[in-house]
Amino acid sequence: MTQTSSKKELSLEQREEILSILKDRFEKHMHRHEGHKWVDVQAKLDANADKLWSLNEMEATGGEPDVIGYDEEKDEYIYCDCAKESPKGRRSVCYDREALDARKKHKPENSAMDMARDMGIEMLTEEQYRSLQKLENFDMKTSSWIETPSDIRKLGGALFCDYRYGNVFVYHNGADSYYGARGFRGLLRV
Known part of the structure; x- marks a missing residue:
C-alpha cells in the first residue's frame, strides 16, 4: 500500500496527488452528489x-472513491468505492479472519473484513449497496x-451482491470462499 509510516500519514506529494484525483472525480460525476x-x-x-489516508488506500486498491451522500445530522460526507466493477486490488479474498484461519488448503492472502479494517473503512451493508446502485450500475x-x-x-x-438483469441480487456463499471476480466495496465518512 502507500503507507509512509506506522501513523498512516501521507507525504505532501501523496496528499496533493490524492486530492487532485478526488477533486477531478468529484467534478466529473456531479450526479452522485448534487x-x-x-x-x-x-x-x-x-x-x-x-x-485522506484511507481514501488513498481505497484509490490504490482500485476503488475510485467518490462522494455519494451527505449526513446532515452528523455533518459528514459519505465516500464510497465507485469503480464500475469490484475493486481489483481487493478481489480473491474470503469474508473474514475466522474464515481465513479455518481454510486448510489454498488460503487467500487476506480477508475482506481485515482489509477494510486495515484501510480504516467499512464494508457496505445490503441497504448501502442497494442505495449505491440507484446512482448508477456497478458490479455488472x-x-x-x-x-x-x-x-x-x-x-x-x-453474503455478497451484484447487479444483473436490471436488479441487485443478494447471494450467499461459504465465508471461506474466494473468487477472482469477487471483492468488496468500502464506505468512509468524513
Missing part, C-alpha cells in the same frame, strides 16, 4: 488526515462481499 461543492469536501479532508461483471448478519455468519455463511 448540490455539494468541492471546497466544502476539501475542508473536511484537510481537517482529517487519517481519512463482478460481485462484492457485503456486511453479513451475525446469525448467517455463525452458520458459516456470508
Whole structure:
C-alpha cells in the first residue's frame, strides 16, 4: 500500500496527488452528489488526515472513491468505492479472519473484513449497496462481499451482491470462499 509510516500519514506529494484525483472525480460525476461543492469536501479532508489516508488506500486498491451522500445530522460526507466493477486490488479474498484461519488448503492472502479494517473503512451493508446502485450500475461483471448478519455468519455463511438483469441480487456463499471476480466495496465518512 502507500503507507509512509506506522501513523498512516501521507507525504505532501501523496496528499496533493490524492486530492487532485478526488477533486477531478468529484467534478466529473456531479450526479452522485448534487448540490455539494468541492471546497466544502476539501475542508473536511484537510481537517482529517487519517481519512485522506484511507481514501488513498481505497484509490490504490482500485476503488475510485467518490462522494455519494451527505449526513446532515452528523455533518459528514459519505465516500464510497465507485469503480464500475469490484475493486481489483481487493478481489480473491474470503469474508473474514475466522474464515481465513479455518481454510486448510489454498488460503487467500487476506480477508475482506481485515482489509477494510486495515484501510480504516467499512464494508457496505445490503441497504448501502442497494442505495449505491440507484446512482448508477456497478458490479455488472463482478460481485462484492457485503456486511453479513451475525446469525448467517455463525452458520458459516456470508453474503455478497451484484447487479444483473436490471436488479441487485443478494447471494450467499461459504465465508471461506474466494473468487477472482469477487471483492468488496468500502464506505468512509468524513
